[in-house]
Amino acid sequence: MARVRYIGAEPVTVPELGSRTVQPDELVDVPDGRFDAYVCQPANWESVDEPKPTETAKKPTAAKAATLKEG
DSSP: OOOEEEOOOOOEGGGGTTEEEEOOEEEEEEEEGGGGHTTTTTEEEEEOOOOOOOOHHHHHOOHHHHHHHHO
């Protein structure tokens, strides 16, 4: 899970988080896949902990690995 901070001036209800009310300056855990949807709103949210890269993202794909071996 990634973590963001709500930096808006007033509390907000976030439907995606089960209609949870988030207070100004509160830290919130959000699914890694939804992290960008929060931080693309810099007037409301700031990044605290970015999503961690997955093991599959670190490994080259089979096609890329074959290309590397051939070259």
